[in-house]
Amino acid sequence: MTTVEFASAVACTSVVWAAFLIQGLTYNAVFVAQVLPAIHKEDFALPCAAAFDAALGLALWSYLRARFDDPGAVPGRWYEFCDLAGDSLPTER
Structure with a gap:
């Protein structure tokens, strides 16, 4: 991985983490802590x-799985299933 690719990956990851952090903090700080009490719905907080x-x-778990796993990989159990199915399930490897 070159320096430019690494810097690009770090920048993209930083933006995503910042978005998750901002969404979580603003929702909990604004909606739950201020809006619901203002309309007398504290029980819903x-x-x-x-x-x-x-x-x-x-959403964060999904992002992490897509970021650190190979999203296009075929699970190993799929090949076992194809072998068990035999000719009734035509597949290519």
Whole structure:
């Protein structure tokens, strides 16, 4: 990996991490902490925060899997399944 490629990868990763951080902080700090109490819906603060943080966590997990794994790779178990299926499942390797 050249220096330019490495710098590009670091820059892209930094932007994505900053976006996740800003989204998480602004939602929890603005919507949950200020908007819901202002409209007298304090009871919804914890469920809304939990649902958003769970969705944000899943998005982050998806990003990390795509970033550090080979997204186009075929799982090893797929070949075992093809061998078990035999000729009833025509595949190419």
